[in-house]
Amino acid sequence: MNGLGIPTRLSRSLAAATLIAALPSSDASAQDAPATGEYRRAVLAATGDAGRGRRLFEDVARTRCAGCHPVAGKGAALGPDFAGLGGERSEILDSILDPSAKIHPDYVSTVVALTSGRVLQGLVRPAGDAAVEIAVAADQAVRVARADIEEQAPSRVSLMPAGLHEGLAPGETADLLAFLASLAPARSASPREAVDPRDVPRAAVPVAFRPWGDASRPFQRPVWFGPLPGLPGGAVVIEMQRGRLWLLEDEGRRRSPFVDVGAETTPGELTGLTSVAFHPDFVHNRRYFLKLHSPRDGGRLTVRVIERKAALDGLRDSGEPSRPVIDIPVSGETHDGGYMAFGPDGFLYLGMGDDGPQNDPHGRGQDLSTLLGKFLRIDVDRAEGGRAYAVPPDNPFAGRPDARPEIWASGFREPWRFSFDPPSGDLWVGDVGEGQYEEVTIVRAGENHGWNVYEAFHPFSDRYARPDARYVAPVFAYHHRLGVSVTGGYVYRGAKNPALVGKYVFGDFETRRVWAIEQRDRALTSIVEIGRAPDRVVSFGLDSEGEIYVVGLDRGLIHRIDAASADLTPATPAREVLATSRREPVAWRRTEARPPAEWTREGFDDAAWAEAPGGFGSRGTPGAVVRTEWRSRELWLRRGFDLPAGDPSRLALSVHHDEDAEIYLNGVLAARLPGFVADYQEIPISDEARAALRPGGRNLLAVHCRQNGGGQYIDVGIVERPGRPTAAR
The missing domain is CATH 2.30.30.100 (SH3 type barrels.)
Structure with missing residues (x-):
């Protein structure tokens, strides 16, 4: 974060x-x-x-x-x-x-x-x-x-x-x-890995994000949202740095303090109160657990799980002292995990990061003698061996002298958020990556998920590799060109949109992209970007009806994902009617000397203009496919083409411009584009220019591009969008 x-x-x-x-x-x-x-x-x-x-x-x-x-x-x-x-x-x-x-x-x-x-x-x-x-x-x-x-x-x-x-x-x-x-990565050949935004289709109609609660009273850097057991429609929100848990009622319009444990935390940008887990029998025993960073001791932080008890009505804390459950010393303020939850088996699961600093130099993800870089599974209903908890006897490493018995799975860098899918029992994890990739994975008992031998699907370091180890690959990974910090979410089990049921919804903290994926036997079968959240997504939440919410860190607001508002069918790629030079060179007539005013018209004689393949620009311009160098201030282009018969209302321009561009069709202004873009974009054609097109006949495309500073590039084509007609701007 x-x-x-x-x-x-x-x-x-x-x-x-x-x-x-x-x-x-x-x-x-x-x-x-x-x-x-x-x-x-x-x-x-x-x-x-x-x-x-x-x-x-x-x-x-x-x-x-x-x-x-x-x-x-x-x-x-x-x-x-x-x-x-x-x-x-x-x-x-x-x-x-x-x-x-x-x-x-x-x-x-x-x-x-x-x-x-x-x-x-x-x-x-x-x-x-x-x-x-x-x-x-x-x-x-x-x-x-x-x-x-x-x-x-x-x-x-x-x-x-x-x-x-x-x-x-x-x-x-x-x-x-x-x-x-020039260090941009190559496109991936694997459908389970996205290296470029074009690797992930967008929904035909993205989901809407509806503000939930009183938007006039934002929270201070909230990091957790979820239901309060036993209170229909009730929810709780954590303010991490303040160490506070709020109770929300009446669709979030009414709030009251549930507990304040600020005195028991070390508040910071990445430290404080990070998670709450209500006991499966909370309605009767009123027990709940908090994961936090305790006050420093001799300069050292400790990730601590404490148990507290709610009042008789279950709507606030009882005021009784906290009971420490487990302490895990950490060295820094990053990669400490941030979440815990009760599993379907009734045991408490904790995600712990490798504790940094970078690259996991101490190999904690692979070291079974430490709790760092692991998933832990403990029994908080029993105490044994001088601990405030017990180790479930079927934990995969219980009884091994070379391993901590609390460990359930290993090989993680920073599992900031995770969740269980009750129908399947799958444990879904968003594991924050290191230098290049973010991971989404399903975790099972005893598994090694690879860090730091692997980052996603790629070898990272062989320093702590073992020849007998089996490393489990993620379900999906994406490069930092799409986002830099994955935020794990939930499998949708609500009733608002059947098309979303069974899909895992997660996002990226920094870019606010929200995706939905499906898998079979932990192999990706589909992915679609379902929308962009209104704020950086620090956490997802789930209500008692199975609807999903996003928690925005900066604005401090909670938004409900309106699943019913979306058409999650991946938008059909546009059909290329007039090719750009992105895949193959396309010939244009060009000049760098200002032409007469009639240069956009069909009858203009451009025989003196040079012929060269597009795109035109300077190498190194982001997203550009430069086939002909262009370094002067201005460039004029002409290109005749045959337009197939059909409905011109579905046509749009495909343009990559750096910088200001004017585009004409048959002498009529089709688009005026100021500034620059970093990739090819679809641009609506003006109504006047669309009316001037001749389907089934010969047409003329004319382009003027003006360079103001930095990189420069121009390439233009025409695409046909499926579905409803494109609208002019």
């Missing part, structure tokens, strides 16, 4: 140090914003060369890039792996110019205050039970005893220094961007 903040319970010294670190330096504050904007425009106006950019990337003395960032696992690992990065040049440039604007959650640095008064900032990594290492630079780490840590908090400042671009000319930075953009 992105977005950094400072926990509320900090000493004045640490809070001050954290805030000072977040303030710009005197040099940075004096930096002229217009000058930065001018530099940015100059970079985007330049045509970068990926070969020169690679040499710059590897020149640590000048750019520091290779000194911190690996590529495909090779190199330093202080920052994210750039393999498969791709993306928009402008977005990559913004990260260089302002590295603290958006920090990947796995690379959030920590401000650590020592008892000596010294303050350090870096990535905190475990160094045994008694110490940690704080990586303050790619080649410098400070070892600190846990007992010497007074307090610590996440920093708003990236470890990537600001101002790295100041030693590079705009053209050199453009070269660097061209190299980074």
Whole structure:
């Protein structure tokens, strides 16, 4: 989860140090914003060369890039792996110019205050039970005893220094961007893996997201939503950082405190109260369980499960003291898991992450002697062996001297959210990925799901691989081009839309994409993007009727997925009537000299214009298939074509433009497109231009594209959409 903040319970010294670190330096504050904007425009106006950019990337003395960032696992690992990065040049440039604007959650640095008064900032990594290492630079780490840590908090400042671009000319930075953009991954040949958004079809009519409850009273960073047993229509919501559980009634319009355990937590961006599980017999015994980060002890966090009891009416906490159930020490504030739930068998299941920092360097996912990187299964109705819980005798590793008996399955990185599907008993998990892939998987007893030997379907590291191990592949995986943090959901069992029944609904936290998948024997049989949530999806919820909800972290609102509003049939791809040059070169007449005004008309003589294959542009432009280099400011194109007989109301343009484009059909303006896009898009044809088309006859397509800065590209075709006619904008 992105977005950094400072926990509320900090000493004045640490809070001050954290805030000072977040303030710009005197040099940075004096930096002229217009000058930065001018530099940015100059970079985007330049045509970068990926070969020169690679040499710059590897020149640590000048750019520091290779000194911190690996590529495909090779190199330093202080920052994210750039393999498969791709993306928009402008977005990559913004990260260089302002590295603290958006920090990947796995690379959030920590401000650590020592008892000596010294303050350090870096990535905190475990160094045994008694110490940690704080990586303050790619080649410098400070070892600190846990007992010497007074307090610590996440920093708003990236470890990537600001101002790295100041030693590079705009053209050199453009070269660097061209190299980074060239790292886009290849399309996958597996239907179980999505590498590009085009790998996943969209629903013909997406679901609607209906606000639930009082939208005028948002919650503060909610992370959990679900029903309260014994109260029809009642629900509860967790505010993680506050450590509060709210009771909601009357369709969420009425709320009241259920419990506040803020004093028993360490609040932070990734810490606090993360989950609640009501006992299967809650209506009678009033027992419920909370998963949280307990207050630090000697600088160390602990993931703790506590048991509490509700009042006699079941509508609020009784006020009785918490009973600790299990403590799991962790080293940092990421990859601690976030969820627990009772299974159909009545036992409590806990998902635990590998505890970081990155790449699971200690191999916890594969180490059966630790509870980290595992699914745990415990019996909270019995106590044995001096523990506040018992181990079910049929746990797969019970009785093994080399394994913790609580372990039910292994090989996980960060199972932030999971759920059971009661009819099948399947345990569905969204396991947050490392450098490139996010995973959705079904977990069964005793299995090893591969991390960190595998990331999704791909080998990741052989350091902890065992020749006798069997690694279970996910049901589905998607590349970080589609999203960067999977949020596990639920199998839909509601009554609003039969087409959705039996499909697993999940999403991506950052991109807000929501998908539905079907599987048979853990092999994907279908997937469709059913909509885009109105906020970053931190969790899904389920009510007593089987309807699914999404929990929005930033706006603090709960939305119900209106399944009945959707047509989940995958939208039929458009039929290409006039091909673009995306798959094969298509010949155009072209000129870079301004032509006479009548250039869009059919009778215009373009014999003096050169003939060349599209698309036209500069290499490295995102999404472009450049077959003819175009580097001047403006370009004019003409192309005659035969239009098949049929209904022109179903026709649309297929366009990739960078930047401003004007498109004419038979001399009539069909579309005016400002700005740029990163891929081919379908654009409605104006009513006037559609009326000018001659189905079954000869027609003319004319295009003018104007380049304003950065990459440049133009390619145009015509498609026929199935279903209802396209509407002009």
